[in-house]
Amino acid sequence: MTGYAPSEAARRSGFSLDTLRYYEKIGLLSGVGRTPAGRRVFTDDDLGWLTLFRCLRDTGMPIAEMCRYAELARAGDHTTGERRALLVRHAQRVEEQMCLLQRQYDHLREKIRFYDTLG
Amino acid sequence: MTGYAPSEAARRSGFSLDTLRYYEKIGLLSGVGRTPAGRRVFTDDDLGWLTLFRCLRDTGMPIAEMCRYAELARAGDHTTGERRALLVRHAQRVEEQMCLLQRQYDHLREKIRFYDTLG
DNA sequence: GCTTGACCTGGAGCGCGCTCCAGGTAGAAA
DNA sequence: TTTCTACCTGGAGCGCGCTCCAGGTCAAGC
Numbered sequence: 001m002t003g004y005a006p007s008e009a010a011r012r013s014g015f016s017l018d019t020l021r022y023y024e025k026i027g028l029l030s031g032v033g034r035t036p037a038g039r040r041v042f043t044d045d046d047l048g049w050l051t052l053f054r055c056l057r058d059t060g061m062p063i064a065e066m067c068r069y070a071e072l073a074r075a076g077d078h079t080t081g082e083r084r085a086l087l088v089r090h091a092q093r094v095e096e097q098m099c100l101l102q103r104q105y106d107h108l109r110e111k112i113r114f115y116d117t118l119g
Numbered sequence: 120m121t122g123y124a125p126s127e128a129a130r131r132s133g134f135s136l137d138t139l140r141y142y143e144k145i146g147l148l149s150g151v152g153r154t155p156a157g158r159r160v161f162t163d164d165d166l167g168w169l170t171l172f173r174c175l176r177d178t179g180m181p182i183a184e185m186c187r188y189a190e191l192a193r194a195g196d197h198t199t200g201e202r203r204a205l206l207v208r209h210a211q212r213v214e215e216q217m218c219l220l221q222r223q224y225d226h227l228r229e230k231i232r233f234y235d236t237l238g
Numbered sequence: 239g240c241t242t243g244a245c246c247t248g249g250a251g252c253g254c255g256c257t258c259c260a261g262g263t264a265g266a267a268a
Numbered sequence: 269t270t271t272c273t274a275c276c277t278g279g280a281g282c283g284c285g286c287t288c289c290a291g292g293t294c295a296a297g298c
Contacts, residue, residue: 006274039264059227
């Protein structure tokens with residue numbers, strides 16, 4: 001149960017210090033420990049959450065939905081089904097997003113090929 | 120050289136009427152024709168531009184960069200090299216984005232598989 | 239002639255996700 | 269002992285990309 005300073009947690013998660021504080025403020029990240037002087041101490045568990053948030057953000061999940069997920073997790077083991085369903089729905093949206101991205105990427109490549117034929 | 124009403128251009132491009140007006144206001148789309156009464160008339164050429172903008176937006180290009188591209192195109196044929204370079208740079212960013220998306224999608228799938236093992 | 243509806247304008251407002259700031263504290267380094 | 273750095277708080281501000289609104293115009297259908 002190593003503890004990490006805010007700057008270290010930021011470095012490892014890829015979120016800024018301000019974003020870490022923001023996530024805690026809105027209740028996305030909760031139960032972050034403190035030193036007697038009031039400074040945050042992040043655990044490996046917190047970093048695990050941050051890794052998940054990184055994944056969800058990178059795949060375009062809105063923060064409100066991540067909050068919902070975190071809330072379910074806090075509510076206990078009886079919410080695993082709902083949590084899984086939430087992730088599955090999100091994964092489906094990501095698949096669609098990947099298809100669209102691929103299509104438009106192909107379109108873009110074609111446009112570039114057009115410029116290639118000009119000279 | 121068929122002409123399209125704003126609502127038809129919106130339907131075909133997938134942009135809202137407000138967005139079409141906005142794109143013209145900021146100079147992204149220029150030279151859109153008008154009826155004597157001042158109503159917009161979109162040509163096939165305009166729709167071609169909108170299709171390109173759709174592609175670039177869907178792949179995450181900021182509007183400022185699309186403006187730059189449109190500006191180059193308006194400047195004439197001597198800018199084709201620069202235009203191509205702009206698209207190539209963008210395509211590279213899109214490739215990176217696709218890789219990241221795939222990685223995080225895999226991560227997400229793994230998380231879902233974890234929930235599957237629970238019951 | 240009257241209503242309806244699609245369109246026009248300039249400009250304000252919004253939702254998201256941070257990001258920055260002022261003013262302050264604790265602890266370590268010189 | 270002074271200074272420096274990393275951190276703290278509450279709250280304001282920002283950049284992006286639209287989106288909405290009020291108030292008006294025109295053309296077509298009844």
